[in-house]
Amino acid sequence: MVNCAVKNWQGETVGEATLELKVANPENAEHIVHRALVRQTTNSRQGTASTKTRSEVRGGGRKPWRQKGTGRARAGSSRSPLWRGGGVIFGPKPRDFNIKMNRKERRLALRTALASRGEDLFVVEPFAEQLPQPKTKELAQAMTRWGVELGVKTLIILEEFPENVFLSARNLPNVKLMRADSLNIYDILAAQKIVTTPSAIEKIQEVYGD
Structure with missing residues (x-):
């Protein structure tokens, strides 16, 4: 359970909120969070890197020179990995x-990661009405009043974000908006606030919460 003070638009404490989530046992928490993080980052890889072996490189069908009598090493193809323009040994293939x-x-793992960020969690009253028009400067000033320094990697989690909030936040450096029902473990751990x-x-x- 994480208890947080709720602040208003002016940065004044007006209440308290509690985040109750079932988390992993302390002895297993680090392991399961690490597995989930590795899974997300690894699954985001395209796996399209590809190189050509000596049999796939164009050309090289003719023997460069005869087998004996030249004094040079034996060569059967100019597309050997030892040659410039040749194939690649054990190079990446699509996977x-x-x-x-x-x-x-x-x-x-997601609940455990979120609960572990209690010290960096700031709870504020809904502020969409405070931004009748998109104003990046006003949102930046409000974040400073809440205790979030500008330039710090910040994740803003909202139940839903109106267009004026989205437009106000999109030009702030290192600020990312995310819906409460679409969280992922990487962004939770990567954010400083x-x-x-x-x-x-x-x-x-x-x-x-299940």
Whole structure:
């Protein structure tokens, strides 16, 4: 369980919010979070890197010179990996990097990772009405009042974000918006600060609280 103070648009403490999630046992927590992180980063690889072997490189069918009598080493093809323009030995070929992980384990790892970020979690009142028009400067000033330094890698988790909030946040450096029902473990761990709202916390507990 994580208890956080709720701040308003001016940065004043106006209440308290609690994030209750079932997390992994302390002895297994680091292992399962690491597995989930490796799975996500590995599964994002395209696996399209490819090189040609000596049999796939164009040309090289004719023997460069006769077998004996020249004083040079034997050569059967100009596409040998030892030659310039030749094939590649043990080079990459297209492959599938996907790693499987049970859904329950993935969700447990996500809850554990989120609960571990309690010290970096900032809960604020819904602020969409404070931005009747997209204003990046006003949102940046509000984040400073909440205690989030500008330039710090920040993840803003909202139940849903209106267009004015999206347009206000998109030009802030190192700030990423994410819906509460579409979290992933990489962004949770990569962010230095996490900003959310009470309604987003309720949504997180509803979606991931099993």
